[in-house]
Amino acid sequence: MNRTDRLVAMVLFLQGRRVVRASELAEHFEVTERTVYRDISALGEAGVPIAGEAGVGYSLMKGYQLPPVMFTAEEASALFVGGELVKQFTDASLHGPMASALDKLRAVLPRDRQDHVEKLVSRTIVRGRGSRQAADAANQRWLVTVQQAVVLRRVLRMAYRGLEREEETQRDVDPLGVVFYGGGWYLVAWCRLRKGLRHFRVDRIQRLELLPVTFTPPEDFSLAEHMERSAAEGQSEPVRIWFHQHAQERAQRESYATLIEEKKRDGGAEFTLYSYSLEWTAYWLLSFGDRAEAVAPKKLRQLVKAGAEKIVAKHG
DSSP states (O other): OOHHHHHHHHHHHHHTOSOBOHHHHHHHHTOOHHHHHHHHHHHHHTTOOEEEETTTEEEEOTTOOOOOOOOOHHHHHHHHHHHHHHHHHSOGGGHHHHHHHHHHHHHHSOHHHHHHHHHHHHTEEEOSOOOSSOOOGGGGTTHHHHHHHHHHTEEEEEEEOOTTOSSOEEEEEEEEEEEEETTEEEEEEEETTTTEEEEEEGGGEEEEEEEEEEOOOOTTOOHHHHHHHHHHHHTTSEEEEEEETTTHHHHHHHOSSOOEEEEEETTEEEEEEEOSOHHHHHHHHHTTGGGEEEEEOHHHHHHHHHHHHHHHHHTO
16 A cells, blocks of 8 residues: 555544554554654644544544545445345345445446446355354455456466365466355356366465456356356265364364264264365365264275375375
């Protein structure tokens, strides 16, 4: 953030609060307190009526208001996608107020930003339930670029590291939509390397470049229909897993579907869930150590056993 943007943002920050300490401003804007003092002085010289009291903090003089500040396309998109999350993961009492607030926001946006937002919302799906653990913001740093590529129909070049393999692969992909499920954001795209549709978890992208190359999506492609087919295919492979009681919260948080408890035993319980990939599930179960056991199907037990043998061999 450059200094001009920071000064405007600082006035907005003060406008929404009665009193703010210099330390709070420094933490919020990720600058030093010395920089805060210089910024407050600059705002005062520019005619912004800021009152300051030692040991208390800063406040805007009563009655002072900045004129409405226009949202950027990215900021407006973030609010609309947030609205989708509210509809999916909160109770119905918030749905009406959120819809009303978004209608007001849509009404004040310029036409080009309205178009940007409408395209993104139409190519975004939020489903399932949220993770109990908040996503690491640093690992989601590519989400805005991914959203831009989806809206603009621009090819993305990325270095990607999947869960089942350590090495990075270089990919050029045609981004078709953004989906939130299983507690994470995914890019649905046509992979030019694999010659097929793939789901790329955004927090596993290592490097990303928005290329100056556009693409035309398939005329018959529907993101909603694709996700329905993916879900149906994933549910065709039920698995049964035993989790120790101390591992169940993590398993519930990380699984792609609600765990269905079948029977308690040995300090834990067996659960049924639906796997998109037995290989991925085996790799995931190994990360639990002795607090998880693949019960069925037999192929999953074999995959876990083979993975464990590789680990043993690795450690001599």
